[in-house]
Amino acid sequence: MKKTLIIALSILAIIANGCRAKKDSIVTTSTVTTATQAGKETLDQQLAAFAATQGGWTTMQAGGSIKVTGSQTLSSAMHIRMIRDKAIYISVRPMLGIEVAKLVVTNDSVLVVDKYHKRYVAEPISLITNGLPITVGTLQDIFMGRAFVLGSGTVNGANKALVQLIADGTNFRLQPKQQPSGFSYEFGINAKNQMQSLTVTPARAGSAPYTARYSHVFTTLAGSIAHRADVSAQVGATKLGISLDLKDITWGITFTIDDSKPGEGYKRLSANQITSIL
Numbered sequence: 001m002k003k004t005l006i007i008a009l010s011i012l013a014i015i016a017n018g019c020r021a022k023k024d025s026i027v028t029t030s031t032v033t034t035a036t037q038a039g040k041e042t043l044d045q046q047l048a049a050f051a052a053t054q055g056g057w058t059t060m061q062a063g064g065s066i067k068v069t070g071s072q073t074l075s076s077a078m079h080i081r082m083i084r085d086k087a088i089y090i091s092v093r094p095m096l097g098i099e100v101a102k103l104v105v106t107n108d109s110v111l112v113v114d115k116y117h118k119r120y121v122a123e124p125i126s127l128i129t130n131g132l133p134i135t136v137g138t139l140q141d142i143f144m145g146r147a148f149v150l151g152s153g154t155v156n157g158a159n160k161a162l163v164q165l166i167a168d169g170t171n172f173r174l175q176p177k178q179q180p181s182g183f184s185y186e187f188g189i190n191a192k193n194q195m196q197s198l199t200v201t202p203a204r205a206g207s208a209p210y211t212a213r214y215s216h217v218f219t220t221l222a223g224s225i226a227h228r229a230d231v232s233a234q235v236g237a238t239k240l241g242i243s244l245d246l247k248d249i250t251w252g253i254t255f256t257i258d259d260s261k262p263g264e265g266y267k268r269l270s271a272n273q274i275t276s277i278l
Contacts, residue, residue, distance in 0.1 A: 046172065047165040050193045051157050054146055055223025059083050062249040066092070069241040080246070085137040087257040104259045107136050111259055119267040127271055132180065143244070145195040145214035145226025147187045149176050165189075171196070195226055208234045221251045 060082045067075040076094040081087075085107075092101040104111040110127050113120040128134060133151035141148040147155040149162045155174070166173045174187040181203065188197035194217040201209040210233040214226035227249070231242045261268075 043165045043167065043172075046193075047160055047163070047174075048157070050147075050165070050172075050174070050189060051155055051160040053193050053219075053224045054154050054156050055221070057084055057222035057251055059253055059255065060144075060222065060249060060251055061253060061255065062246040064244065064246040066245075067243040069243075070238045080143075081255060081257060082140050082143075083257060084140065085135065087259065088136060088139060088143070089257045104257060105136060105139060106257075106259050109259060111261065113262055113266075118262070118265055119269055120262050121269045121271060122261050123271050142198065142212065143229065144222075145198075145212075145217060145229060146223075147174055147189075147195065150180065150185075194224055210234075220249065225249070 062080050066078050076092050079091040081089040088105045090103040091099045093099050100116045102113050108125055110123050138148055141154055152159045152162055163174055163176050170191050172189045174189055183200055183202045185200045190196055195214045198212040199209050213230045216227040217224055227246045229244045233240050
């Protein structure tokens with residue numbers, strides 16, 4: 001059952017490594033140059049159309065599965081719940097729907113519980129954010145395949161002026177006009193305004209990019225959502241991959257997410273001990 005905890009922690013590790021950078025201020029990058037004004041207007045229209053696909057939502061829950069590849073291959077059924085901009089709950093359920101591990105992320109904290117071995121880690125959200133304007137909403141966008149601007153939320157009609165669209169053959173690349181100094185990030189979008197990828201590239205020379213490939217994108221009550229994400233990253237010396245499949249998504253259901261620490265009988269681990277397990 002130790003593997004089930006690793007599955008939950010692997011999700012956290014990829015997010016932490018993919019988004020971690022220096023606490024430096026955001027710096028401006030050059031804006032895209034278009035050949036003609038007509039070309040710019042076409043890109044502006046495409047961007048406006050894409051922004052309109054990023055619908056609003058309040059809560060989401062879904063079933064599905066997780067597969068992790070690295071030093072070994074692990075897989076499990078899972079259940080996920082999200083309260084928009086407030087909380088993410090992932091329950092690892094490898095057998096008969098019984099929860100053996102869970103990951104809860106809120107705007108204040110990260111909680112990972114291994115019920116089988118009765119141990120847990122509880123850390124402030126800075127374990128993931130490292131001083132950057134990464135929020136629970138940002139992580140939710142990563143899970144569901146939605147474009148975002150760090151510090152300004154999901155790309156929408158109100159903040160689309162903060163991003164630029166670049167033609168790439170028949171597809172497009174969406175970039176923030178201002179990039180963090182420690183890394184850059186961009187989204188791949190197809191001609192149907194469906195998200196295809198997120199690429200995070202560290203500024204350090206020779207560092208491998210972290211990528212999320214999105215597929216099975218469908219229009220839902222919350223706009224266009226990817227039902228499958230394939231993420232790859234380098235965590236230490238290990239090349240780590242995660243495939244996340246969502247199914248039976250429902251929206252707007254009222255529920256609560258318990259982020260309280262386990263009671264008596266559980267051993268609290270430090271963040272460093274969690275890293276050593278990975």
